[in-house]
Amino acid sequence: MEIAETARGILERLVAFPTVSDRPNLDLVEWVGAWLGARGIEMHRVWNAERTKASLFAQVGPAVSGGVVLSGHTDVVPVEGQEWHSDPFRLTERNGRLHGRGTCDMKGFDALALAALAAADARRGDLKHPLQIALSHDEEVGCLAAPALISAMQKALPPPRAAIIGEPTMMQPVCGHKGGYGYDVHLRGYEVHSSLLHRGVSAVMQGARLIEWANRMNEANAASPPGETAALFDPPFTTLHVGRITGGTAHNITARDCRFVLAMRVLPDEDPADWRRAFLEEAERIEAAMRAVRPETGIDITEVFEVPALRPEPDGAAETLVRRLTGENARHYVSYGAEAGQFQQAGMSAIVCGPGNIARAHQADEYLEIAQFEKGAAFMARLIDDLCRE
Ligand SMILES: [Zn+2]
Known part of the structure; x- marks a missing residue:
């Protein structure tokens, strides 16, 4: 040939x-x-x-x-x-x-x-x-x-x-195929000795809250009955994933930084903008709680890829x-x-x-x-x- x-x-x-x-x-x-x-x-x-x-x-x-x-x-x-x-x-x-x-x-x-x-x-x-x-x-x-x-x-x-x-x-x-959306997440915490953690903000522990939100979304998506398009896919729902995380310097210091990438694989019949909005809203809630302790802390989120x-x-x-x-x-x-x-x-x-x-x-x-x-x-x-x- x-x-x-x-x-x-x-x-x-x-x-x-x-x-x-x-x-x-x-x-x-x-x-x-x-x-x-x-x-x-x-x-x-x-x-x-x-x-x-x-x-x-x-x-x-x-x-x-x-x-x-x-x-x-x-x-x-x-x-x-x-x-x-x-x-x-x-x-x-x-x-x-x-x-x-x-x-x-x-x-x-x-x-x-x-x-x-x-x-x-x-x-x-x-x-x-x-x-x-x-x-x-x-x-x-x-x-x-x-x-x-x-x-x-x-x-x-x-x-x-x-x-x-x-x-x-x-x-x-x-x-x-599903769409792919990636977000670079950087939580900026505040370092104190962990014995006084109520005066600091651990970026790692706040990051965990945001990741736990992703876990809850996965569980809810898996539990809801798939629609006609969803049923064609394995798994038949949108998934959110964190594959890598860095942050912190010692077990007894509240972490100043925590970074991870949150990646979403979104079904073709769902609007990725809805997922982005839900994610940013949750990040805002967590950020508000961080700032109540230390106003200089926060969460920076940048979109790193977007594949329809x-x-x-x-x-x-x-x-x-x-x-x-x-x-x-x-x-x-x-x-x-x-x-x-x-x-x-x-x-x-x-x-x-x-x-x-x-x-x-x-x-x-x-x-x-x-x-x-x-x-x-x-x-x-x-x-x-x-x-x-x-
Ligand atoms: Zn390839």
Whole structure:
């Protein structure tokens, strides 16, 4: 299979760029630009403010509406503290699996998309609708770059009929995902000896109150009967989570600082603004109690990421296309966030579908099964046929 072979060569190169989200990705972007340029395909860059990273997009075929955009991200999660059995930044085949950081999430799909672009270009004369690709950066740290990428694409290219976001789904159509909202919380307390704690404010103990509010919300959400959309998700309710917390200096000093990130995974049919409001109101109540003891104390809250949910669009253009190409009729829904909601928010019909198992993503010895890679390549070949037909 031609696409699979080309894509394998590309994947080898993409994995070799250690594009962890906190590092620049320009080497990868320039390599892709040169690879596309050698085939006469023009690549557009969308820089970040510091010009240390870029997203990219490209199109082949006629400049008409009704094409399909393949969307991926170029960044990967770190490997620190993980026990790898081969160099994470070297593509290594073992037992029918392609190991390497990003093989599954989601350079495997990126490579297939690039190979598909070249294959579509070879049939340029037959294409009735264009094939577009969009590769972002900073996805793993909150889908930060996709909005600018999408708006630049919308200015430069005709609107596509569907956006396929190639996160690992085992090539199953994923028709909805929850939204993700992250808040950086900094409680500023007041230090005194803990024997006199009534004269101080422990930022840690007040932070615990705010986290306990999140616990209560989770319990209440879990206890209420799920609606029609909620029932599609596992778990079938909005969840609030604190994964890391820092603060305090000693067991006998009321803590001056406490910091954590509160992350919400919100169902597509709930308004994230309601959750934000409820959270800020609770923070205000706690802050008022802190200030009653020490007026200089307080709680600072900053939004760090905002990823809209993907609302299911039954019989939408993206779902119809992907079901036809995969032959999969079941609809799937996931609780993690992805860029699909951002494409949908920009007015496109969007779906998540890509090779590999999400359970392998972000792990030591991350891998993509060759069978999945080939399934992805066959999907691309059918997609190109489709673009030539209609
Ligand atoms: Zn991903």
